[in-house]
Amino acid sequence: MMGEQDLVKKEIDRRTFxxxxxxxxxxxxxxxxxxxxxxxxEPKTIKIGSVQPATGPLAVIGQGQRRxxxxxxxxxxxxxxxxxxxxxxxxxxxxxxxxxATVGRSEADRLIKDGASxxxxxxxxxxxxxIATLAEQRQIPFVMDVAALDVITQKGYKYSFRVFPTVxxxxxTACKYIEQMLKEKKVTPKRAVVTNTGDPFGKGQGGxxxxxxxxxxxxxxxxxxxxxxxxxxxLSSEVAKIKAAxxxxxxxxxxxxxxxxxxxxxxxxxxxxxxxISPGSPGWYEPKVIKDLGKxxxxxxxxxxxxxxxxxxxxxxxALFNKKYGGYLDTNSGFAYTGILVIADALERAGSGDSxxxxxxxxxxDLKAQPMVGxxxxxxxxxxxxxxxxxxxxxxxxxxxxxRVKVVLPKSFAQTDYVFPAPQIWDRG
Amino acid sequence: xxxxxxxxxxxxxxxxxxLYGLIALGLSLIFGVMGVINFAHGQMMVIxxxxxxxxxxxxxxxxxxSLVIVSAAIFVLGYVIQSSVVNRILDYPEAxxxxxxxxxxIILENTALLLWGPDHRSxxxxxxxxxxxxxxxxxxxxxxxxFSMAIIITFAIFIFLRKSNMGKCIRAxxxxxxxxxxxxxxxxxxxxxSFGLGAATTGAAGALLLPLMPLSPNLGHDFTLTxxxxxxxxxxxxxVGALVGGLILGVAESxxxxxxxxxxxxxxxxxxxxxxxxxxxxGLLGGKx
Numbered sequence: 001m002m003g004e005q006d007l008v009k010k011e012i013d014r015r016t017f018x019x020x021x022x023x024x025x026x027x028x029x030x031x032x033x034x035x036x037x038x039x040x041x042e043p044k045t046i047k048i049g050s051v052q053p054a055t056g057p058l059a060v061i062g063q064g065q066r067r068x069x070x071x072x073x074x075x076x077x078x079x080x081x082x083x084x085x086x087x088x089x090x091x092x093x094x095x096x097x098x099x100x101a102t103v104g105r106s107e108a109d110r111l112i113k114d115g116a117s118x119x120x121x122x123x124x125x126x127x128x129x130x131i132a133t134l135a136e137q138r139q140i141p142f143v144m145d146v147a148a149l150d151v152i153t154q155k156g157y158k159y160s161f162r163v164f165p166t167v168x169x170x171x172x173t174a175c176k177y178i179e180q181m182l183k184e185k186k187v188t189p190k191r192a193v194v195t196n197t198g199d200p201f202g203k204g205q206g207g208x209x210x211x212x213x214x215x216x217x218x219x220x221x222x223x224x225x226x227x228x229x230x231x232x233x234x235l236s237s238e239v240a241k242i243k244a245a246x247x248x249x250x251x252x253x254x255x256x257x258x259x260x261x262x263x264x265x266x267x268x269x270x271x272x273x274x275x276x277i278s279p280g281s282p283g284w285y286e287p288k289v290i291k292d293l294g295k296x297x298x299x300x301x302x303x304x305x306x307x308x309x310x311x312x313x314x315x316x317x318x319a320l321f322n323k324k325y326g327g328y329l330d331t332n333s334g335f336a337y338t339g340i341l342v343i344a345d346a347l348e349r350a351g352s353g354d355s356x357x358x359x360x361x362x363x364x365x366d367l368k369a370q371p372m373v374g375x376x377x378x379x380x381x382x383x384x385x386x387x388x389x390x391x392x393x394x395x396x397x398x399x400x401x402x403x404r405v406k407v408v409l410p411k412s413f414a415q416t417d418y419v420f421p422a423p424q425i426w427d428r429g
Numbered sequence: 430x431x432x433x434x435x436x437x438x439x440x441x442x443x444x445x446x447x448l449y450g451l452i453a454l455g456l457s458l459i460f461g462v463m464g465v466i467n468f469a470h471g472q473m474m475v476i477x478x479x480x481x482x483x484x485x486x487x488x489x490x491x492x493x494x495s496l497v498i499v500s501a502a503i504f505v506l507g508y509v510i511q512s513s514v515v516n517r518i519l520d521y522p523e524a525x526x527x528x529x530x531x532x533x534x535i536i537l538e539n540t541a542l543l544l545w546g547p548d549h550r551s552x553x554x555x556x557x558x559x560x561x562x563x564x565x566x567x568x569x570x571x572x573x574x575x576f577s578m579a580i581i582i583t584f585a586i587f588i589f590l591r592k593s594n595m596g597k598c599i600r601a602x603x604x605x606x607x608x609x610x611x612x613x614x615x616x617x618x619x620x621x622x623s624f625g626l627g628a629a630t631t632g633a634a635g636a637l638l639l640p641l642m643p644l645s646p647n648l649g650h651d652f653t654l655t656x657x658x659x660x661x662x663x664x665x666x667x668x669v670g671a672l673v674g675g676l677i678l679g680v681a682e683s684x685x686x687x688x689x690x691x692x693x694x695x696x697x698x699x700x701x702x703x704x705x706x707x708x709x710x711x712g713l714l715g716g717k718x
Binding site: 233292 | 433642
């Protein structure tokens with residue numbers, strides 16, 4: 001009876017199996033090869049190699065990063081280029097890491113061969129780490145616009161700089177804000193669940209947050225820690241597990257995509273929560289996420305480095321961004337923009353694209369005119385921005401979807417007061 | 430509480446498994462008839478999802494209704510791919526058949542990226558947030574619909590292959606291409622039709638998946654792989670095997686979260702694959718003659 005259902009009447013033996021699986025292996029390898037882009041060499045411009053995850057699971061963010069980089073390059077060029085170098089123009093060479101660290105490294109290598117005198121990137125910490133070693137070998141300065149894992153700058157590299165806050169900064173400030181909120185609103189949650197993606201950033205951010213949370217002495221027990229793969233398509237079993245842990249608070253580290261599935265599943269499975277507070281991750285503040293989730297995303301908080309709405313640099317950049325691409329500058333595109341500002345500022349002071357002079361100039365950076373929350377950008381010995389900071393933002397109801405993300409803490413940057421405990425997801429209409 | 434969790438995971442696994450089965454059905458059909466592995470399978474599903482998405486976004490037609498149009502469109506896509514590319518490579522060694530299909534997959538994925546950008550799109554369709562409660566356990570309505578449709582489509586295709594004239598021709602061509610040609614069957618037309626039919630089922634799966642997961646151009650690759658595991662599990666070219674394989678994989682992945690971290694889900698699916706290959710290389714329902 002079984003045999004009658006067969007369309008194939010030939011038997012499948014090990015030999016056929018080997019052929020077929022061999023072919024499958026070949027096929028899967030072939031799909032992961034990148035297609036190189038041809039770029040032509042042009043003198044009299046300073047080339048900046050930008051490596052971002054423009055395709056793959058993080059493509060949304062990667063393209064936002066590219067836009068941030070490109071917007072700043074166009075802005076500097078429109079203002080007359082690098083004046084100390086006779087108005088030399090900047091040119092952005094585009095590299096695509098395909099959301100993979102190894103590809104990111106080879107892309108960076110290619111951009112150096114194409115004449116990049118400085119590198120920027122890479123959003124993913126793993127990719128940042130891979131490019132940092134390359135930058136060291138080739139003696140090319142590398143400015144990380146976004147990358148959070150502490151370890152990248154703890155290896156004594158001389159050519160790598162990071163504008164973005166570290167995972168440690170995220171963990172410490174998240175706990176500080178959470179403690180402040182519990183105290184101010186006089187609520188006493190008992191149990192919490194931490195979720196994160198399984199890539200280096202997700203694990204680092206989730207694990208590190210738990211470490212600082214325990215150290216902080218906040219009287220909330222973390223009862224479950226769930227890690228799932230980056231680019232996951234279904235979170236129903238993970239949310240069932242969250243529900244079984246009966247948490248009062250959820251601390252998710254997400255990316256766009258899984259944030260949407262997670263929120264919808266929390267609604268479907270009716271998981272009662274006092275609040276959803278991300279220790280710091282994308283997935284909650286992007287215009288597309290906010291549009292697709294509608295009311296479900298309201299009251300979710302995220303501890304992220306955010307734009308400083310009072311800064312004139314931000315206002316100018318955001319207007320340009322909105323005009324050219326729609327939406328708004330967020331954490332990532334904002335830092336992508338800032339990274340280029342750091343490079344342009346250093347080039348202006350160095351008066352040369354020469355790697356040693358540029359390196360010295362980046363090291364001496366003191367950039368006050370920048371669009372993000374935090375003081376002037378200055379680099380410590382290891383290349384970290386000593387003034388990188390995070391803010392607590394909350395998605396709040398506002399008729400204009402582009403204005404729903406508000407800074408609520410620290411009070412000095414706050415646009416409005418926060419809502420905590422939040423109404424349950426199913427009570428939001 | 431743990432038994433509730435286990436029940437919940439079981440329900441979700443079964444519902445997801447039905448869909449895995451539907452995605453794999455087309456792959457199995459195409460392999461069964463032509464002996465070709467369609468490496469663009471997941472990507473074709475993604476194109477189906479985009480068509481369904483745009484029909485919903487522009488005309489407001491629910492994915493469950495636009496399913497017919499989506500299937501028809503992907504049928505045409507499959508028909509064209511078969512007649513223009515796959516028919517020419519049928520007699521090549523396996524390794525050489527792979528590359529053109531992988532290339533088609535890359536082209537489809539990047540076309541989607543170029544046309545619609547990298548954004549995750551997750552429209553709020555009817556039922557997409559609805560649930561039914563059985564005591565403590567939740568049943569996701571959109572998943573239940575997708576599951577039921579998957580079963581219906583699988584059996585409809587099964588009956589089509591057994592009873593209709595066209596279906597008999599397809600089975601004849603699958604069984605022995607030479608003999609089928611000798612009795613007057615136009616085999617290359619049958620091949621085109623079969624590839625189209627296999628593609629149409631994956632297009633239908635795409636429409637059913639739209640309410641369930643955010644759509645983005647890079648979704649396809651993972652589903653090609655999932656479909657491949659399911660097909661090996663159930664038996665290459667065996668249609669009911671695809672459904673059974675899908676259910677096993679869905680339940681195994683879902684239940685494994687009880688004992689294992691979610692990051693090890695793929696270990697479970699590939700573990701099952703290895704065990705099956707070692708002890709039953711023809712697949713669970715694959716006949717050995």
